[in-house]
Amino acid sequence: MTTPVYAVENLIIDLYTPTVSVRAVDGASFEIHPGETLAIVGESGSGKTVMTLGPLGLLPEGVAIDMRGTARADGRDLVAMSQSELSAMRGGEFGVIFQDPMSALNPMLKIGPQLAEQARRHAGLSAADARKEAVSLLARTGIPDPADRYDRYPHELSGGMLQRAMIALALAAKPRVLIADEPTTALDATVQAQILALIRQIQKEDGIAVVLITHDIGAVSVLADRVIVLYAGQIAEEGSAIDVLTRPVHPYTKGLLASVPDFRSEISSGTREIPGLPPNQTKVEPGCRFAERCSIAQPSCLARRPTLLPVGDGSVLHRAACPVVLNAQGVAHQ
Numbered sequence: 001m002t003t004p005v006y007a008v009e010n011l012i013i014d015l016y017t018p019t020v021s022v023r024a025v026d027g028a029s030f031e032i033h034p035g036e037t038l039a040i041v042g043e044s045g046s047g048k049t050v051m052t053l054g055p056l057g058l059l060p061e062g063v064a065i066d067m068r069g070t071a072r073a074d075g076r077d078l079v080a081m082s083q084s085e086l087s088a089m090r091g092g093e094f095g096v097i098f099q100d101p102m103s104a105l106n107p108m109l110k111i112g113p114q115l116a117e118q119a120r121r122h123a124g125l126s127a128a129d130a131r132k133e134a135v136s137l138l139a140r141t142g143i144p145d146p147a148d149r150y151d152r153y154p155h156e157l158s159g160g161m162l163q164r165a166m167i168a169l170a171l172a173a174k175p176r177v178l179i180a181d182e183p184t185t186a187l188d189a190t191v192q193a194q195i196l197a198l199i200r201q202i203q204k205e206d207g208i209a210v211v212l213i214t215h216d217i218g219a220v221s222v223l224a225d226r227v228i229v230l231y232a233g234q235i236a237e238e239g240s241a242i243d244v245l246t247r248p249v250h251p252y253t254k255g256l257l258a259s260v261p262d263f264r265s266e267i268s269s270g271t272r273e274i275p276g277l278p279p280n281q282t283k284v285e286p287g288c289r290f291a292e293r294c295s296i297a298q299p300s301c302l303a304r305r306p307t308l309l310p311v312g313d314g315s316v317l318h319r320a321a322c323p324v325v326l327n328a329q330g331v332a333h334q
């Protein structure tokens with residue numbers, strides 16, 4: 001097993017606004033290795049973005065943050081870093097692509113110079129070499145006529161092309177981890193497939209680690225090596241994509257997969273919504289956060305927070321935080 005490029009341990013993130021406080025991430029641990037694609041799935045509001053971008057200092061403005069735990073990359077802990085150290089880390093170690101390209105690109109500046117500046121800053125290139133690098137990044141991300149596109153403003157590019165330009169920007173500093181937060185949600189189906197194929201190609205060519213946050217279970221099945229299922233800020237299940245998607249254990253994972261049209265006929269006999277709503281995360285209850293919505297919940301589920309336990313004989317990394325199912329399978333002791 002390689003050394004992880006990014007390792008998060010016992011991460012707790014509380015967000016405070018003038019009116020509300022929310023425990024957005026509640027004790028999550030995960031790691032990612034070079035060349036691996038880790039997908040993070042879960043309903044809207046489950047904490048995917050805050051868990052992934054929070055340690056990088058990329059959270060919405062106007063929210064006070066209390067972050068605990070560790071998030072280690074390159075031997076250093078991001079949780080303990082200043083904003084300027086984090087900014088250097090984001091440019092170098094981490095590349096981020098967002099749902100909205102305009103959150104990364106400056107609308108007032110031409111595309112090419114933005115890329116060139118990023119490449120110059122992180123690789124110490126001369127102005128001429130940075131320009132060449134920017135054109136080659138545009139070409140690499142499949143932007144036709146890259147020398148011409150270099151001098152275009154963001155508003156002159158289509159949505160798919162802008163997404164490609166943002167990927168080029170994320171790659172300009174040669175990151176070891178590429179984080180993609182719902183990179184295709186705003187695009188039409190054909191362009192979605194092209195962008196996912198591009199991410200996969202880059203991942204293969206560069207051997208970088210990719211964290212893919214998505215609602216798209218189809219994309220998970222195509223791209224991901226491993227999956228984390230997040231529910232109300234806690235990891236409900238994790239394992240290889242094949243194990244989690246085809247042999248889900250946690251009732252929440254089963255519900256999530258059953259709500260995907262035609263994902264897998266054995267799981268989804270017709271599409272079903274998970275009944276109820278995610279819990280109010282302003283109160284931190286002691287038990288399982290999914291218990292209220294769970295058809296197999298027992299009184300003990302409300303009393304004690306379930307921890308992640310191995311599924312099966314533990315020979316593969318597949319863990320679920322549901323002692324009810326695991327005890328029924330005769331493998332959990334909690």
Ligand SMILES: Nc1ncnc2c1ncn2[C@@H]1O[C@H](COP(=O)(O)OP(=O)(O)OP(=O)(O)O)[C@@H](O)[C@H]1O
Binds near residue numbers: 023024047048049051
């Ligand atoms: N700006 C904010 N102000 C207050 N609470 C916030 C803010 N951003 C996120 N939260 C809260 O933090 C929790 C986690 O949100 P997060 O955005 O990480 O969810 P998500 O899983 O990424 O959802 P989505 O799929 O909709 O992007 C939610 O309870 C959300 O309400």
Ligand SMILES: [Mg+2]
Binds near residue numbers: 048049050181
């Ligand atoms: Mg999000």
